[in-house]
Amino acid sequence: MTKLSFQDFVTAKASEVEEAARAEKAIDWNKEKQDWITHLQRLKTDVTKWLDPYSETIQVSTKTIPLSEELLGTYSAPMTVITIGKDAVNLEPIGTLLIGSRGRVDIKGPKGTARLVLVPMSSTGIRVHVEVLVKGQKPNSATADRPPFSEWVWKLVIPPPANKFVELTEDSFQEVLMRVVNG
Numbered sequence: 001m002t003k004l005s006f007q008d009f010v011t012a013k014a015s016e017v018e019e020a021a022r023a024e025k026a027i028d029w030n031k032e033k034q035d036w037i038t039h040l041q042r043l044k045t046d047v048t049k050w051l052d053p054y055s056e057t058i059q060v061s062t063k064t065i066p067l068s069e070e071l072l073g074t075y076s077a078p079m080t081v082i083t084i085g086k087d088a089v090n091l092e093p094i095g096t097l098l099i100g101s102r103g104r105v106d107i108k109g110p111k112g113t114a115r116l117v118l119v120p121m122s123s124t125g126i127r128v129h130v131e132v133l134v135k136g137q138k139p140n141s142a143t144a145d146r147p148p149f150s151e152w153v154w155k156l157v158i159p160p161p162a163n164k165f166v167e168l169t170e171d172s173f174q175e176v177l178m179r180v181v182n183g
Helices: 006-026 029-054 170-182
Strands: 058-069 073-084 087-095 104-109 112-120 152-158 164-167
Touching: 029 058, 029 073, 029 087, 029 112, 029 152, 029 170, 058 087, 073 170, 087 170, 104 170, 112 170
Parallel strands: none
Antiparallel strands: 058 073, 073 087, 087 104, 104 112, 112 152, 152 164
């Protein structure tokens, strides 16, 4: 084993910081945040459309909440609020920089919570993929490339042990809405 001098050690550590800074600059964090907010707005549009036949008894509105994420900082995000009679259900954005998805929204009602995740259309459930990268080696292109913005969709998470995703449709949303309101 070759003994590393302290100078070489410090130089290597400084090089790691520079590499990380270059990689971070390559990502347009403002675009990431805007894509996330666009998906939240599209979710509200879908929910409003699905609940429109019941607009005399159900109100759908938006409230702005602060979110804070390490690489995006603190920003304002739209939270959809559904009022059914005396009950309120919040579609609360949790964040976009999450492992395994491009975002999460919790559907919080008086009798329960459900979870939505923003995943590629082809996703069917939670999978764990581990890739070990050797310093200086580029990631495998199959795992480094993400689907385009248009191919990310909201799906309901079926909790363990199933760990599956269900397509978010008018029917599946209405079922979840009843569950988080009535229990």
